[in-house]
Amino acid sequence: EAEVAQSPRYKITEKSQAVAFWCDPISGHATLYWYRQILGQGPELLVQFQDESVVDDSQLPKDRFSAERLKGVDSTLKIQPAELGDSAMYLCASSARTSGSGTGELFFGEGSRLTVL
Amino acid sequence: DAKTTQPTSMDCAEGRAANLPCNHSTISGNEYVYWYRQIHSQGPQYIIHGLKNNETNEMASLIITEDRKSSTLILPHATLRDTAVYYCIGPGTSYGKLTFGQGTILTVHP
Numbered sequence: 001e002a003e004v005a006q007s008p009r010y011k012i013t014e015k016s017q018a019v020a021f022w023c024d025p026i027s028g029h030a031t032l033y034w035y036r037q038i039l040g041q042g043p044e045l046l047v048q049f050q051d052e053s054v055v056d057d058s059q060l061p062k063d064r065f066s067a068e069r070l071k072g073v074d075s076t077l078k079i080q081p082a083e084l085g086d087s088a089m090y091l092c093a094s095s096a097r098t099s100g101s102g103t104g105e106l107f108f109g110e111g112s113r114l115t116v117l
Numbered sequence: 118d119a120k121t122t123q124p125t126s127m128d129c130a131e132g133r134a135a136n137l138p139c140n141h142s143t144i145s146g147n148e149y150v151y152w153y154r155q156i157h158s159q160g161p162q163y164i165i166h167g168l169k170n171n172e173t174n175e176m177a178s179l180i181i182t183e184d185r186k187s188s189t190l191i192l193p194h195a196t197l198r199d200t201a202v203y204y205c206i207g208p209g210t211s212y213g214k215l216t217f218g219q220g221t222i223l224t225v226h227p
Contacts, residue, residue, distance in 0.1 A: 004160075042204060042217030043161065056214065091160050104151045104210045108160030 002026045004109035006092050012115045018080035021112045025074070025094030031055075033106065034067055034077050035091040043091055049075065050098065082116045089113050120144075120208035126222040135192040135199065137221050141207030142186040148210050150181060152190045154201040155220070161204065164190065195225045 005024040013019050025032050030051050035043035046065065048056040051072040060067065064083070069075040079086055090113075093106040122140040129135040141150060149168050153161040165172055165179045167188070172179045178191040188207075192199055204220040 042220055043215075044217070045214060048214065093160070102166070104149055104166060104206065104215055105163050106161075106215065108162070110158075111160050 002107075004092055004094055004107050006090075006109035006112050008112055009110065010113050010115075012117065013082050014117050015084055016081040018078065019082050019114060020079075021077045021090050021092075021114075023075045023077070023092030023109060025092070026096070026107055029094035029096050029107070030072070030098060031095040032069055032075050033093040033095070034075070035093065035108075037089040037091060037111070039088070046077070079114075082114075084116050087114055087116045120216060121205045121218050123203075123205055123218060123221045125219065126224070129192075129195045129199075129223060129225050131197055131225055131227050132194055135195040135223060135225070137190040137192075137203050137205075137223065138187065139189070139205030139207070140187045141205065144185055144207040146185075148207060150179070150185075150188050151206040151210060151215065152177070152179065153204045153206065153215075153217075154199075155204065156198075156201045161217075164203075195223075197225050197227065199223065200225045 007022050032049040034046045037043040046060045047067045049069045052069050067077045089111040091111045093108040095106050097103045149166045151166040152164040155161045164176050167179045167181050181188045202220040202222050204217050206215050209216045
């Protein structure tokens with residue numbers, strides 16, 4: 001069964017350092033999402049791509065976070081500089097449908113857990 | 118800013134049905150109700166979704182009230198592996214944008 005791949009699985013960094021996460025969605029999925037999940041809370045959408053275009057990045061802290069999906073396939077989420085409050089699970093998800101029933105059927109990866117010291 | 122209301126936690130005995138309620142009174146007429154679950158240290162997993170009619174798949178059943186202001190997810194024969202956080206998502210699901218709330222921690226015990 002196809003899966004969303006994410007790396008690294010775990011990342012420990014010091015504050016003010018740069019960190020990057022990579023995601024490879026299920027083949028053929030046009031829509032890609034990055035979510036952040038703080039311990040004990042539900043996931044929060046950071047950015048949504050449709051192919052290579054950003055559809056929604058209203059919750060992305062743009063002073064330190066950036067995301068790209070240059071060829072409309074895999075994606076990278078970067079944080080620079082990292083802050084203590086960025087410690088969280090970063091989840092990538094993809095979806096095949098862009099309209100109608102099923103647009104909310106997302107396939108999530110296992111996430112990248114970030115710890116900022 | 119979650120737009121659904123779910124109990125914080127629930128318990129269920131193994132083999133019995135687990136009925137998880139959700140209130141989503143602000144849902145629009147064309148917005149679907151989605152249910153996801155998240156087992157510890159894993160990404161969320163899609164379970165089921167519906168608009169007006171009740172739905173059933175191999176994992177669960179979804180009962181949506183006629184006024185669409187609430188729904189119930191039913192796991193017919195809960196197992197220990199169903200222990201997870203269950204998220205109900207309704208308002209704001211247009212174009213695939215899912216707004217997760219706190220969810221319900223379901224614990225299935227022997």
